[in-house]
Amino acid sequence: MTASIVTSPRRIERLVSGQRTSDGAGVKLTRVLTQELQQRLDPFLMLDAFGSDQADDYLAGFPDHPHRGFETVTYMIAGRMRHRDSAGNEGLLENGGMQWMTAGRGVIHSELPEQEEGLMEGFQLWLNLPASRKMQAPWYRDFKAKELPKTRTASGAQVTVIAGQCSGTPGAVQREQTQPLYLDIELQPGSLFEQPIPPEHNAFIYVYRGQVELGGQTVPTQKMALLRNEPDRDGVCVRADRPSRLLLIAGQPLHEPIVQYGPFVMNTRKEIYQAMADYQAGRLAL
Ligand code: FE
DSSP, X not given: OOOOSOSSBOOEEEEEOOEEEEETTTEEEEEEEOGGGTTTTTTEEEEEEEEESOGGGTTTOEEEEEEBSEEEEEEEEESEEEEEETTSOEEEEEXXXXXXXXXXXXXXXXXXXXXXXXOEEEEEEEEEOOGGGTTSOOEEEEEOGGGSOEEEOTTSOEEEEEESEETTEEOSXXXXXXXXXXXXXXXXXXXXXXXXXXXXXXXXXXXXXXXXXXXXXXXOTTEEEEEOOOTTOOEEEEEOSSOEEEEEXXXXXXXXXXXXXXXXXXXXXXXXHXXXXXXXTTOTTO
């Protein structure tokens, strides 16, 4: 029997269903973290879940479009997506792989499916940059599934560590100011997962297979559970009575103004106008 890592687990603030929408050139997806939750879940700006075996739902992809002021993390569960950007980067994202892109002062990129049938499933998370880093040089890296750190906990959870740290295993990416934690957790019937999280960090889970129990409440598949911040709660504890998979995402809030216009996320309206002017003048991604 292993000692508990978390002595007083967080409770659920509320469950969120997300909104069915489409983006890019008509890709059908569920926006799990919508704009209304940006303040509450600072430093996270958006989470999209896409998953379909109907080619018409994803074939159009995301042709050339700009970003400025934040980072995008694309995690592919199944399928193949080709990325090309104005910084000269190109990569194929597939089955279990992850792409981390820091747009910084500006990137123009395309994200296009490289399959005409079969399942395409994955997630795109937007992580804000602190004001002091919004105009940094763009950065990009692709991680194949086998390059992503994985760990198996004593309590039987299989975890892919995309960012942050899990039971001593450092994730693929670390960020000093936002301290993002991004875990993909696989649970078997009867298994349990615990993760310490500082109380002031904003945190949520998204269940995408099976269902889990957290703080005495059931979180069904395709639901996000927003977790309360309480000073005496030192982490998260999740159990499953059936095979289940979920994302656990947490980070240190920036407490800075958030002004979003489509693919630009800055701190002031003036900076948004500047981003639009730069894009129109062809200066965004220079
Ligand atoms: Fe994009």
